[in-house]
Amino acid sequence: MTSTTGPLAGRRTLPRKYIPVLVTAALFMAMFVAGGIRYDGFATGQIILNVFIDNAFLLVVAVGMTFVILTGGIDLSVGSVVALATMISAVLLQHGWPAYAVIALVLAIGAVLGLGMGAIIHYFEIQPFIVTLAGMFLARGLCYTIGTDSISIEDATFTAFAQSRIELGGGMWVSPSVLITAVVVLAAAYVLHYTRLGRNVYATGGSEQSALLMGLPVARTKIAVYTISGFCSALGGLLLSFYMLSGYGLHAVGMELDAIAAVVIGGTLLTGGTGYLLGTVLGVLVLGLIQTIISFEGTLSSWWTKIFIGLLLFAFILLQRLIGARRR
Amino acid sequence: MAVPAPILRMNGIGKQFPGVKALDGVDFRLLPGEVHALMGENGAGKSTLIKVLTGVYDIDAGEIELEGRRVAFSSPLAAQQAGISTVYQEVNLCTNLSVAENIFIGREPRRLGRIQWTTMRRRAAEILARLDLYIDVSAPLASYSLAIQQMVAIARAVDVDAKVLILDEPTSSLDAGEVAQLFRVMRRLKDQGIAILFVSHFLDQIYEISDRMTVLRNGKLVGEYLTRELGQVDLIGKMIGRELADLESLEGRPLARQSAPLVEAADLGRAGSVRPFTLTIHEGEVVGLAGLLGSGRTEVARLLFGADHAGSGSVKIGGEPVSLRTPRAAVRRKLAFCSENRRAEGLIPDLTVRENLVLALQAARGWTRPIPRRRQDELADKYIAALNIRPADPDQLIRNLSGGNQQKVLLARWLIMEPRLLILDEPTRGIDVGAKAEIQRLVAELSDGGMAVLFISAELEEVLRLSHKVGVLRDRRLVAELDNDEGLTTDTLTETIASGARS
Amino acid sequence: MSRFLRHRLFWPAVILAALLLLNLVFTDHFFSVEIKDGHLYGSLVDIVRFGAPLILVALGMTLVIATGGIDLSVGSVVAISGALACLRISDLGDQNSTGGVLGAVVLALALSLVLGAWNGFLVAGIGIQPIIATLILMVAGRGLAQLVTDGQIITVNSSPYKLIGGGYWLTLPFGIIIVAAVLALTAFLTRRLALGLLIESVGGNAEASRLAGISARGVLMMVYAFCGLCAGVAGLMISSNVSSADGNNAGLWIELDAILAVVIGGTPLAGGRFSLSGTVLGALIIQTLTTTIYSIGVPPETTLLFKALVVTIVCLLQSPAFREKVFHGRGRPTSARPAAEEKATVTA
Amino acid sequence: GCGSSDGSGGSGGSGDGKITMGFAQVGAESGWRTANTKSVQESAKEAGVTLKFSDAQQKQENQIKAIRSYIQQKVDVIAFSPVVESGWDTVLKEAKNANIPVILTDRSVDSKDTSLYKTFLGSDFVEEGRKAGKWLVDEYKDGTDTVNVVELQGTTGSAPANDRKAGFQEVVSADPKFKIIASQSGDFTRAKGKEVMEAFLKSNPKIDVLFAHNDDMGLGAIEAIEGAGKVPGKDIKIVTIDAVHDGMQALADGKINYIVECSPLLGTQLMDLAKKVVKGEQVPARVVTEETAFTQEQAKQALPTRKY
Numbered sequence A: 001m002t003s004t005t006g007p008l009a010g011r012r013t014l015p016r017k018y019i020p021v022l023v024t025a026a027l028f029m030a031m032f033v034a035g036g037i038r039y040d041g042f043a044t045g046q047i048i049l050n051v052f053i054d055n056a057f058l059l060v061v062a063v064g065m066t067f068v069i070l071t072g073g074i075d076l077s078v079g080s081v082v083a084l085a086t087m088i089s090a091v092l093l094q095h096g097w098p099a100y101a102v103i104a105l106v107l108a109i110g111a112v113l114g115l116g117m118g119a120i121i122h123y124f125e126i127q128p129f130i131v132t133l134a135g136m137f138l139a140r141g142l143c144y145t146i147g148t149d150s151i152s153i154e155d156a157t158f159t160a161f162a163q164s165r166i167e168l169g170g171g172m173w174v175s176p177s178v179l180i181t182a183v184v185v186l187a188a189a190y191v192l193h194y195t196r197l198g199r200n201v202y203a204t205g206g207s208e209q210s211a212l213l214m215g216l217p218v219a220r221t222k223i224a225v226y227t228i229s230g231f232c233s234a235l236g237g238l239l240l241s242f243y244m245l246s247g248y249g250l251h252a253v254g255m256e257l258d259a260i261a262a263v264v265i266g267g268t269l270l271t272g273g274t275g276y277l278l279g280t281v282l283g284v285l286v287l288g289l290i291q292t293i294i295s296f297e298g299t300l301s302s303w304w305t306k307i308f309i310g311l312l313l314f315a316f317i318l319l320q321r322l323i324g325a326r327r328r
Numbered sequence B: 001m002a003v004p005a006p007i008l009r010m011n012g013i014g015k016q017f018p019g020v021k022a023l024d025g026v027d028f029r030l031l032p033g034e035v036h037a038l039m040g041e042n043g044a045g046k047s048t049l050i051k052v053l054t055g056v057y058d059i060d061a062g063e064i065e066l067e068g069r070r071v072a073f074s075s076p077l078a079a080q081q082a083g084i085s086t087v088y089q090e091v092n093l094c095t096n097l098s099v100a101e102n103i104f105i106g107r108e109p110r111r112l113g114r115i116q117w118t119t120m121r122r123r124a125a126e127i128l129a130r131l132d133l134y135i136d137v138s139a140p141l142a143s144y145s146l147a148i149q150q151m152v153a154i155a156r157a158v159d160v161d162a163k164v165l166i167l168d169e170p171t172s173s174l175d176a177g178e179v180a181q182l183f184r185v186m187r188r189l190k191d192q193g194i195a196i197l198f199v200s201h202f203l204d205q206i207y208e209i210s211d212r213m214t215v216l217r218n219g220k221l222v223g224e225y226l227t228r229e230l231g232q233v234d235l236i237g238k239m240i241g242r243e244l245a246d247l248e249s250l251e252g253r254p255l256a257r258q259s260a261p262l263v264e265a266a267d268l269g270r271a272g273s274v275r276p277f278t279l280t281i282h283e284g285e286v287v288g289l290a291g292l293l294g295s296g297r298t299e300v301a302r303l304l305f306g307a308d309h310a311g312s313g314s315v316k317i318g319g320e321p322v323s324l325r326t327p328r329a330a331v332r333r334k335l336a337f338c339s340e341n342r343r344a345e346g347l348i349p350d351l352t353v354r355e356n357l358v359l360a361l362q363a364a365r366g367w368t369r370p371i372p373r374r375r376q377d378e379l380a381d382k383y384i385a386a387l388n389i390r391p392a393d394p395d396q397l398i399r400n401l402s403g404g405n406q407q408k409v410l411l412a413r414w415l416i417m418e419p420r421l422l423i424l425d426e427p428t429r430g431i432d433v434g435a436k437a438e439i440q441r442l443v444a445e446l447s448d449g450g451m452a453v454l455f456i457s458a459e460l461e462e463v464l465r466l467s468h469k470v471g472v473l474r475d476r477r478l479v480a481e482l483d484n485d486e487g488l489t490t491d492t493l494t495e496t497i498a499s500g501a502r503s
Numbered sequence C: 001m002s003r004f005l006r007h008r009l010f011w012p013a014v015i016l017a018a019l020l021l022l023n024l025v026f027t028d029h030f031f032s033v034e035i036k037d038g039h040l041y042g043s044l045v046d047i048v049r050f051g052a053p054l055i056l057v058a059l060g061m062t063l064v065i066a067t068g069g070i071d072l073s074v075g076s077v078v079a080i081s082g083a084l085a086c087l088r089i090s091d092l093g094d095q096n097s098t099g100g101v102l103g104a105v106v107l108a109l110a111l112s113l114v115l116g117a118w119n120g121f122l123v124a125g126i127g128i129q130p131i132i133a134t135l136i137l138m139v140a141g142r143g144l145a146q147l148v149t150d151g152q153i154i155t156v157n158s159s160p161y162k163l164i165g166g167g168y169w170l171t172l173p174f175g176i177i178i179v180a181a182v183l184a185l186t187a188f189l190t191r192r193l194a195l196g197l198l199i200e201s202v203g204g205n206a207e208a209s210r211l212a213g214i215s216a217r218g219v220l221m222m223v224y225a226f227c228g229l230c231a232g233v234a235g236l237m238i239s240s241n242v243s244s245a246d247g248n249n250a251g252l253w254i255e256l257d258a259i260l261a262v263v264i265g266g267t268p269l270a271g272g273r274f275s276l277s278g279t280v281l282g283a284l285i286i287q288t289l290t291t292t293i294y295s296i297g298v299p300p301e302t303t304l305l306f307k308a309l310v311v312t313i314v315c316l317l318q319s320p321a322f323r324e325k326v327f328h329g330r331g332r333p334t335s336a337r338p339a340a341e342e343k344a345t346v347t348a
Numbered sequence D: 001g002c003g004s005s006d007g008s009g010g011s012g013g014s015g016d017g018k019i020t021m022g023f024a025q026v027g028a029e030s031g032w033r034t035a036n037t038k039s040v041q042e043s044a045k046e047a048g049v050t051l052k053f054s055d056a057q058q059k060q061e062n063q064i065k066a067i068r069s070y071i072q073q074k075v076d077v078i079a080f081s082p083v084v085e086s087g088w089d090t091v092l093k094e095a096k097n098a099n100i101p102v103i104l105t106d107r108s109v110d111s112k113d114t115s116l117y118k119t120f121l122g123s124d125f126v127e128e129g130r131k132a133g134k135w136l137v138d139e140y141k142d143g144t145d146t147v148n149v150v151e152l153q154g155t156t157g158s159a160p161a162n163d164r165k166a167g168f169q170e171v172v173s174a175d176p177k178f179k180i181i182a183s184q185s186g187d188f189t190r191a192k193g194k195e196v197m198e199a200f201l202k203s204n205p206k207i208d209v210l211f212a213h214n215d216d217m218g219l220g221a222i223e224a225i226e227g228a229g230k231v232p233g234k235d236i237k238i239v240t241i242d243a244v245h246d247g248m249q250a251l252a253d254g255k256i257n258y259i260v261e262c263s264p265l266l267g268t269q270l271m272d273l274a275k276k277v278v279k280g281e282q283v284p285a286r287v288v289t290e291e292t293a294f295t296q297e298q299a300k301q302a303l304p305t306r307k308y
């Protein structure tokens, strides 16, 4: 009797939920093409690969951030945890620890920090902002306590990660970090889309109360996302150590903002529940490409650099919004 | 008749909220294979009892036994795992997820830990088909009306392999067809020996489906009765603690046709939601809208109020063409709209009852002209008394009120505006019998005083009792406009809805 | 008494008091306030005086957060406002002319207002998520400030300008007077007039507010513009205090401190109910913490650990769930909607 | 170095004999830095060098990215002021492989492989700290009373803060009469300098000397000292580093006692070096910028001719 399928079913054929991401992707391509027209030597595949190479750590961090933001939370500690990871790696390697033990330890530390913050957020019902801000102070403070100077990494394994190139043919190459990042991104996308944890993340972000009443393990989910974020930050820190071959307490200052910005530019709502990992990848690419354009522009003074970044960001967001929004 | 051992027993349950004793020494039992109705006025403590049972709240006093064993659930998850499946009063689903996911989340079909999306969608469609609902299960739930969301919530609950099924006002926005469908399913489950706890303010439904009922009043147990042994009038007496004034006093409404047209909508429509329609509402007239789930009643109301942009057509108010681009513009023209979806579109949960009550009035006056505190208190006191809002504390946060009482506050928000046209979308959702009669009387009174009302309700009797004229919608098209004269009965109305014939 | 204990601001107040007492252990006469050269002088005065810009920014931020938004650009607005004012003043023939300084101040404030309104336009008019909308101005605005100052520090030598952030009036630091005035104005607009109700309503449920006839757009525009203005005043104060404008560093990271102050003050980031007095208290806690670090001699390397510790303690003590679980054991009623049920019963 | 046979240098502009330089600046975090940038930009124009400039906003990764993009763009020479000492090997190797010579300015890198860059042009922060310390020792060489010193550090962890602190410490700690009674970070800014100094003044009744890691913090502190009713330069002696214009003015006015110069104006020297490097001429591995220190008297003389 209520068979109202007929004329209505056709109305929502193509997944409208993908539109924002598609628009973002299209705009990214447009930006790339525009850059190619404007600058010599820009429109090469290697430029895009370079964006990946130079932003691998940011991407990994942003992946963790995506989980957190999808549940409606926020993690301000990521930048500091990244710095802490570089610092711990550098110090331990200096003391002659084996590389893989260092890697394992650093990842564990990141995950535990995240776990701790997640537990406090959930069990004591404190706003994520303030807890992770304390986490940010803590991690950065630990860095300085370890040492205020920057420490070189000379370990062979790390150096190998840093300096080997994986040739893709046609003169194009990527660093091992990019491969690690790709694995992380794919794994995260799989988790978000094909596992219960992932779906619980979306549900919790959609409405925590409903998720609770539907009998979903909200506590576990919330704690898990901060753990994931902590883990990703530590991994991002390792990638950054590969990239820079140094540990330093002032590394990655403000990276939390970049990560949040990347996630949000990718179309994820800060209120939680909507967004895709692909969007985050695009967000990071957009930020990276803006950087690349700036360096190709090459003649901007310091302040014009900032103003120009702001303008590009504005133009991008505006177009994204105007093209993507066919809501109410 | 030998009573089987109860599957669920609650003894001496007490629950205290700051300032309110919601439950006080309540005993309750649930037998296998029965439909047990939990009855009581708005705020009597029905939902609280359910939440206490399923681990949403800790209990302050008393104990719970499930199949003879003492239990204390720490979370709804635990209750679910113990075999209690619940539909809570407000639709508690995640509207950002697809329909299929909402049905299956937490127990998705998986292989090697990988969610089988295709299987899930197929099975979701099957489950909904059993409730006679054929919708695109991969669309986000948010794109469906509240009634459909309610059906989805029910579908989720009945599909779980449960010993106890709890339904807290599942039918508040369903119409007759869906209710019948739901009852079929309930009967089948009951025959399988599942115990069902059912809450509703529709007495007809209670008498149709339930075997036994427990009545609460002010958080205290009144008693447990076999349904067939307790008459309607007695039941009401037990619920409200006194006799109810005559329910049928609204019969025979005089037509107000001769009055001037107030709102004239001509070819008003919006692509993808309602076909262009033409509708005239006169001063002092009550126009009812009838139709099936998702037939477009809500959308008509939203267009008239400017909540959505109309794609075509025009509106005249008092003969003067107007453009209703925003609700604000509509409010300025003295229109008012009480949405069916009180949680998403009505309540400001963090504000108090008083603040929620004066919100629309304050918005209309602008922020520079605050309503004096004294006036606010007067208004609050007046409507708390008139609609019997409980607890009668204007400074209580509205989120702490029971569902029915929240609804009354929202209604009051628009009544104090003294609008020229009041659009009511399911205004009596979740409201108890006493208050419902009160609200109906109020609507009749206001329309007699010259106010026009557009009245949407899933309950056809109510529509018929109040309106002078009924518009019938079908498949998002206004198919008929019927005068409410002697000839119009619920049966003829149902027939028009089903056939779509123009009279 | 128990009502007093359960007041939302009870625990933050306790923390503030504890921090102040901690200082007393390390600094004799910490609480002594004397009159030196006709000025109020003492550590307590310093806390309020140096905290003044933060309080101002946090007040504006409170309203923005109450609507469910966030404003990252306040730091840049602080820098721009100070830079513009100092630039104008340094161009004056007579830097001490009150009229000229007034003109510069008005210009700077007008620009701040415009910048705030720009944020409001992006958020309300175009519908960009607040964090990104204001990120744009955060980045570009810092550039603008540097553009104005040419990347250098503009030093001015103007006694009327000095008054704003570093001067005294009737023995009171002028900054404190400004803060009091802005606080009073904000309280008036939001609590005496109905702006507060509308803000809380938009922050609590935007769609419901729209359907109730509230023009969310207007409210948002106003709130962001106000936030910009507050940041502008704070910028003048900061630059006037040192008689110079530093486009590179003025207001750097102040947005984080401001948000922290708001959150410590009990306003949830998700929007809805807000508390102005809570924000003031939060800002004072942060400033006291900073002063404490200086005066008890926490080494710079461990400063952040100390901050982390205090912030953690503040938020744990403030959390009803924590107090319940730790002080009363388990078993007290907890609510389905976490963290909101009890704590919001009393409002300033 | 340049004009390599595989034509990689071709598109960069070396064909027409004009040099293209990629300069990766740290950021614009201070007036000093901006002056440094300006100097480089202006000298490039004078020297006829095409300058590709990028601002890393204080982030090492941005600097690395910028250098990568210069390599991509095949510039003739790359110059940069490293944000930190460590972590440059990878990208410098890439530059080396691409046959692009690199000049370090302002501060060095700690790479073992010194063939990665041609030369390092810049000041020595540790030496600056030492100079400040030496002045202090000199100033109090007659007395035996304890001298209470407070220190305003730069941004925690930043290279100049670390090095200046270390250099100062090294000299001063030789004599036990100097006691550093308080040391806090003032983030290199006037506002913070003032705030921290006010707290110092309240918690330490007797302060003899202030050592500030840059002029700006010193200038902020002067306001605090005046606000507390003391006379800067007399009641509390002040030694700072940088010698920016406002600092020199205060020095000439007697409010600061001694300033160690740290000159940002190394543009001309940089361009000379760049030209030599591109031509393949030999350059010294370390070029120190011409810097001095100023007393109050010297400041009065130097002030009128000071550009910066």
Ligand SMILES: Nc1ncnc2c1ncn2[C@@H]1O[C@H](COP(=O)(O)OP(=O)(O)OP(=O)(O)O)[C@@H](O)[C@H]1O
Binding pocket: B017, B018, B020, B021, B022, B040, B041, B042, B043, B044, B045, B046, B047, B048, B049, B089, B390, B391, B399, B400, B401, B402, B403, B404, B405, B430, B432, C335, C341
């Ligand atoms: N979280 C809460 N905080 C404070 N009081 C509450 C809370 N939840 C419910 N109450 C109060 O408890 C009483 C019982 O509410 P409950 O929701 O159980 O009523 P109900 O019988 O379900 O009513 P309705 O028919 O309107 O749904 C009401 O007075 C309500 O105001």
Ligand SMILES: Nc1ncnc2c1ncn2[C@@H]1O[C@H](COP(=O)(O)OP(=O)(O)OP(=O)(O)O)[C@@H](O)[C@H]1O
Binding pocket: A003, A004, A005, A008, B134, B135, B136, B143, B144, B145, B146, B147, B148, B173, B273, B291, B292, B293, B294, B295, B296, B297, B298, B299, B300, B340, B458
């Ligand atoms: N059977 C259906 N198939 C597809 N979409 C539907 C269906 N029913 C409702 N919808 C969606 O639900 C939304 C609300 O429909 P509308 O509110 O107009 O229905 P209604 O007549 O008020 O019925 P009710 O409120 O009882 O569900 C519409 O936006 C429409 O997209």
Ligand SMILES: [Mg+2]
Binding pocket: B046, B047, B048, B089, B168, B402, B403, B404
């Ligand atoms: Mg209920």
Ligand SMILES: [Mg+2]
Binding pocket: B145, B297, B298, B340, B425
């Ligand atoms: Mg409807």
